Amino acid sequence: MSDRNARNRAPQRRPDPVRRVAYQVVRQVTAEGGYANLALNKALRDARLGGRDAAFCTELVHGTLRWQGTYDAFLARCVSRPLPDLDPELLDVLRLGAHQLLNMRVDSYAAVDEMVTLTRSELGQKRTGLVNAVLRKINQRSLDQWISTTAPRPNEDLLGYLGIAEAHPRWVIEAFDRALAGGSTREHASGERAVSAPGLEDLLVADNEPPRVTLVARPGLADVDELVDAGAVPARWSPYGAVLDGGGDPGRIGAVATGRAGVQDEGSQLVAIALASAKVDGDDANWLDLCAGPGGKSALLAALMEDGQLTAVEPLKHRAELVRQNLRAIPGNHKVLVGDGTKPTWPEGSFDRVLADVPCSGLGALRRRPEARWRRTPEDVEELRPLQEALLDSAITSARPGGVVAYVTCSPHPDETRAVVDAVLGRRDDATLEDARALFPGVPELGDGPDVQLWPHLHGTDAMYLALIRRS
Ligand SMILES: C[S@@+](CC[C@H](N)C(=O)[O-])C[C@H]1O[C@@H](n2cnc3c(N)ncnc32)[C@H](O)[C@@H]1O
Numbered sequence: 364m365s366d367r368n369a370r371n372r373a374p375q376r377r378p379d380p381v382r383r384v385a386y387q388v389v390r391q392v393t394a395e396g397g398y399a400n401l402a403l404n405k406a407l408r409d410a411r412l413g414g415r416d417a418a419f420c421t422e423l424v425h426g427t428l429r430w431q432g433t434y435d436a437f438l439a440r441c442v443s444r445p446l447p448d449l450d451p452e453l454l455d456v457l458r459l460g461a462h463q464l465l466n467m468r469v470d471s472y473a474a475v476d477e478m479v480t481l482t483r484s485e486l487g488q489k490r491t492g493l494v495n496a497v498l499r500k501i502n503q504r505s506l507d508q509w510i511s512t513t514a515p516r517p518n519e520d521l522l523g524y525l526g527i528a529e530a531h532p533r534w535v536i537e538a539f540d541r542a543l544a545g546g547s548t549r550e551h552a553s554g555e556r557a558v559s560a561p562g563l564e565d566l567l568v569a570d571n572e573p574p575r576v577t578l579v580a581r582p583g584l585a586d587v588d589e590l591v592d593a594g595a596v597p598a599r600w601s602p603y604g605a606v607l608d609g610g611g612d613p614g615r616i617g618a619v620a621t622g623r624a625g626v627q628d629e630g631s632q633l634v635a636i637a638l639a640s641a642k643v644d645g646d647d648a649n650w651l652d653l654c655a656g657p658g659g660k661s662a663l664l665a666a667l668m669e670d671g672q673l674t675a676v677e678p679l680k681h682r683a684e685l686v687r688q689n690l691r692a693i694p695g696n697h698k699v700l701v702g703d704g705t706k707p708t709w710p711e712g713s714f715d716r717v718l719a720d721v722p723c724s725g726l727g728a729l730r731r732r733p734e735a736r737w738r739r740t741p742e743d744v745e746e747l748r749p750l751q752e753a754l755l756d757s758a759i760t761s762a763r764p765g766g767v768v769a770y771v772t773c774s775p776h777p778d779e780t781r782a783v784v785d786a787v788l789g790r791r792d793d794a795t796l797e798d799a800r801a802l803f804p805g806v807p808e809l810g811d812g813p814d815v816q817l818w819p820h821l822h823g824t825d826a827m828y829l830a831l832i833r834r835s
Pocket of ligand 1: 631653654655656657658659660661676677678679682702703704705720721722723754
């Protein structure tokens with residue numbers, strides 16, 4: 364290189380390592396189908412980021428993924444090509460920039476400059492012009508201004524407005540709206556309108572707040588006081604729950620490290636407690652968890668059993684192994700079977716209590732999975748339906764006469780909750796739905812029953828659904 368060339372070439376700045384890690388994680392999620400939480404934890408460890416750097420990176424990754432659809436609507440107005448024609452890696456850089464400019468307290472000059480530097484190092488000098496120009500356009504308006512100039516008017520199309528203002532796909536908002544209105548498919552207007560079911564906006568806002576870590580003290584092995592001594596505060600309704608208010612790694616707590624306590628959303632605790640406390644006459648020593656992996660509810664159920672045996676079924680070997688680990692500290696002769704819950708290897712009517720916590724879309728846990736809302740599709744819900752019905756059918760057949768079944772989902776989508784229960788009970792004459800609300804003592808706003816739907820905005824839990832069915 365001649366002296367002149369060397370002098371003319373300005374020293375290239377290195378990209379900010381924290382933003383670079385955030386970019387790499389977002390790429391893993393959007394391009395490779397990775398899970399944000401897993402990818403982020405690994406990336407933070409590998410890059411040895413901690414403290415404020417880790418917090419900044421986490422907010423940047425989670426926020427960018429959570430608000431992706433909203434930012435895309437704004438970005439579409441700043442580029443001349445349709446967004447799908449942009450290189451996906453360029454689009455991710457623009458989303459990361461939009462999040463810093465619109466939703467984080469980052470100096471706007473620094474945000475644009477850092478994203479241009481990142482673009483140069485990751486994607487080449489040629490792309491920096493577009494990133495610079497688009498992010499400067501984004502920076503010309505505040506988030507509220509972008510929403511009011513991009514979203515439909517709330518008085519004309521409220522759900523369309525909320526989709527942009529609260530970053531949820533329209534089909535998800537429509538499903539939540541139906542569920543909040545009581546889950547009926549009839550008499551519920553779809554399409555554009557100016558009203559929604561009560562609580563819809565609060566629910567969407569709650570979905571955008573990362574949840575606090577909730578712990579469960581497994582009964583007989585640990586108690587809430589021990590978790591409180593370790594810095595947690597008692598949960599609102601679960602007598603076994605405690606919340607880590609200031610965050611922190613739950614693994615540092617001895618009871619968690621030894622399996623005497625675990626990490627478990629309070630809603631998950633409440634549905635397991637509800638099944639364990641339903642009235643059952645006669646024998647009560649055989650319980651079945653038909654869809655057990657990774658085993659959080661198995662562990663709570665097994666710990667709640669006075670005496671007897673829990674059988675936990677899970678088709679995926681690695682998840683069955685997690686169930687074993689979750690059960691390791693619980694005394695008793697509990698069993699983990701690797702198998703398909705729709706093809707029972709046990710005689711009909713073997714169990715006194717059965718949990719069918721079926722695979723579902725997970726739309727009730729959007730708080731903890733930033734990317735999930737944009738990844739899930741209505742087709743996922745449709746495709747899961749036959750398996751959900753088959754598992755509930757199998758759960759009822761596995762219960763003895765007089766025994767109970769809890770049908771549980773971590774989705775409030777009416778096609779995964781009431782529609783499944785109605786379809787299966789409509790085909791059988793040996794099972795009836797019971798009012799489950801009394802099994803949630805002290806928990807307010809449980810609706811008209813007989814089933815129970817918990818909500819992030821009302822209960823601070825995941826949106827867990829439970830229907831209690833008795834075999835007759
Ligand atoms: C919602 S998760 C259960 C969560 C679990 N109850 C807990 O609290 O940790 C559903 C589980 O069902 C499993 N599953 C999928 N197909 C199944 C089948 N045919 N029979 C039984 N379980 C199945 C999935 O692998 C997944 O682990």
